[in-house]
Amino acid sequence: MSALFWRDVALSFRIGGGAGQSLAFFVLAVSLLAFGLGGETDLLARLAPGALWVFALLACLLSLDRLFQADYEDGSLDLILLGPIPVESAVIAKTAAHWLTTGLPLALASPILAVMLNLPIEAWGALVGSLLIGTPALSLIGSIGAALTVGVRRGGLLLSLLVLPLYIPTLIFGALAVRAAALDQDVTGPFMLLVGVTLGCAALSPFASAAALRANLS
């Protein structure tokens, strides 16, 4: 299981890997918003919680289509399914590697982008915290979509259609936590719900993804 995890982490930093690309997309998309709205600093500050979360979510989505597809195309997926570890463990290893190389960098880079969007400094902690807690759910839910569309040529759009509606709870509670912190309100409620969403996804998605992979290959 650790062999698979470290291989995926290593691959994401090689040519064609997704590690830097999601982060670059996140930075560029937020910059575009900042440039587009120009000097409207009050408006930017009000948009910031939702905008940062939406862009983080889209950045995460971008790299998902390769999660199982690359292994499917070169035959590795067959060997992973026949391997000594349960398919569920393989899914967890691959999803964890995906989060470490996409979700975690997004969360760590978010304060820099918060400056661009004029997010009050009081909300930075909530922004990083909510992304740290919420992005694992994005990778976990995404793994279901990626497993369902494995083998579908140009399945990226289909993957988005499957996954984006399932991202709504994470988005709502994540953005709510940041907004509450920006308005100096209590953030416990949204954070608890966000933790709940992530834990629920962690419990369910490895089984759903493994079932989808098995069904897709037979």
Add this chain to the structure above:
Amino acid sequence: MRLIVEDLSCVRGGRRVFEGAGFEIEAGAFAALRGPNGSGKSTLLRAMCGLVGVEDGDVRLGDASLRSGRDALQEQILYAGHLDAVKPQMTVSENLDFWRRFYSGRETTTDVLKTFSLDQIADAPAAYCSAGQKRRLGLARLAVVNRPIWLLDEPTVSLDVANVAVFADLIARHCAEGGIALVATHVDLGRAPDLEIRMEPFQSSEKTSGEADPFLAEGAFS
């Protein structure tokens, strides 16, 4: 140990690929799976390791079987298909070492790379490998993983004569250690198989009804 295939039948895309496939392979035997293109050799091999759903029949090995205890059966099988499962971004030795660790193989990769004449390019990215080198890298996996049942689908494609001999040696060694190798191949491996399984008796012309894809039905686009 004896690998038993009982009355296996398989339906793909509304067509029955084969039916009633049954044979037994003893420990230490090298079996060749033969049949013309499209006769279902690849599907049979994939069905035997559970990568393709079967409609009927079973595959048994000791206490493990495809229908009850599929995981236990799969843990005995090493499959090598048309694709080499080689990551172009990783080096040749990294590729082999990953599969060795993933399958908890015991042997070190250095000797195996030498056997398959891959030691010269061990540190080169696999993206620069020729088709033959990639295939050798895929087959080298067989040598670093300890599993008794080998199901190999056209393993000698893009290999030159010298490397076919190396590969035949590998099979001979595996069988001498009591392993089983079932190899779908058109070429002569320089060693008579202990058992030859032909696909022709398992053919069926009967079209299956029921769950056929409606878009593939006759007249669907007329």
